Every structure is written in C-alpha cells, then in structure tokens.
Amino acid sequence: MKIGELSHLTGVSVRSLRHYEKKGLIASVRLPNGYRDYSPLTTETVDTIKLYLNLGLTTEQIAAFLTCVLKNKEAFCAEVLPVYRKKLADIEHQLKQLDQIKTNLIDRINSLQQEEQVKNE
Structure with a gap:
C-alpha cells in the first residue's frame, strides 16, 4: 500500500510516517516510480x-x-520495563517541579493581592 493509504488507515500523517521510516520503526519497498510501498x-x-x-x-x-x-507479547520483552520505569520517574520529577512552580505562583499572586489591598486602604 502507498503512504497515503497507510496514513488514511492509521490516522497518522504522511509526514509522521516518513519520520517513523527514517527512525527505522517502519520499512517500505521503493517501487520503480520511487513511491513507497508498505506491507499491510x-x-x-x-x-x-x-x-x-x-x-x-x-x-x-x-x-x-x-x-x-x-x-512477542510485551511481557516477554525485557527491554520494555526499564523504559517504563524511567519514564515514570521522569514524570514524577516533572510533577514535583510543576508543583513547586504552582506554589511559587500562588505565593506571588497572594503577595501582589496583599500589596494591592494595602494600596487601596
């Protein structure tokens, strides 16, 4: 099948499919006219x-x-679990950072509101 049909069937843009192929995630055969031909x-x-x-x-x-x-099934692939664990650790770190940013913003808002109240008195 051609790249446009693959795009239509999967809902993935042609640009993304080309990117996947460049990264070695999918492969195609080149037809004589240069078009990509993908397996079903x-x-x-x-x-x-x-x-x-x-x-x-x-x-x-x-x-x-x-x-x-x-x-194989995902459970039989030893490479998957470490990637999941690393991703979860990264997300937990990001959540901590976002929580600190949220706290800082709340503190600034409260500080500015107090200054505004003092100014208006």
Missing part, C-alpha cells in the same frame, strides 16, 4: 507505535524494543 502488516506496527507515543515515549525508546513487542 505495517498498519499494526503504526498502531503499536501510536500506543507507545501516547505513553510519552520517544521514537528512540520505542525503536529499542519495537521488534520484540511485535514478535
């Missing part, structure tokens, strides 16, 4: 890539275990 199984691969992207993983992280996951 590529739709499953793209759906799997979408799942992992929605978990916040990068294409580099996905590339590290994608072949294993497509051949």
Whole structure:
C-alpha cells in the first residue's frame, strides 16, 4: 500500500510516517516510480507505535524494543520495563517541579493581592 493509504488507515500523517521510516520503526519497498510501498502488516506496527507515543515515549525508546513487542507479547520483552520505569520517574520529577512552580505562583499572586489591598486602604 502507498503512504497515503497507510496514513488514511492509521490516522497518522504522511509526514509522521516518513519520520517513523527514517527512525527505522517502519520499512517500505521503493517501487520503480520511487513511491513507497508498505506491507499491510505495517498498519499494526503504526498502531503499536501510536500506543507507545501516547505513553510519552520517544521514537528512540520505542525503536529499542519495537521488534520484540511485535514478535512477542510485551511481557516477554525485557527491554520494555526499564523504559517504563524511567519514564515514570521522569514524570514524577516533572510533577514535583510543576508543583513547586504552582506554589511559587500562588505565593506571588497572594503577595501582589496583599500589596494591592494595602494600596487601596
């Protein structure tokens, strides 16, 4: 199938599909006219890539275990769990940072409101 059809079937833009191919996540055969030709199984691969992207993983992280996951169940791929743990740790760190930023903003708002009240008295 051509890239436009793959895009239509998966809901992924042609640009993203080209990016996935550049990263080695999907492969195509070049037809004599230069068009990409994808296997029908590529739709499953793209759906799997979408799942992992929605978990916040990068294409580099996905590339590290994608072949294993497509051949086996995720539970049989030793490479997956460390990536999940690292991603969760990163998210927890970001949440702490965001909580600190939120606290700082609340403090600034309260400070400015107090200054405004003093000014208006």
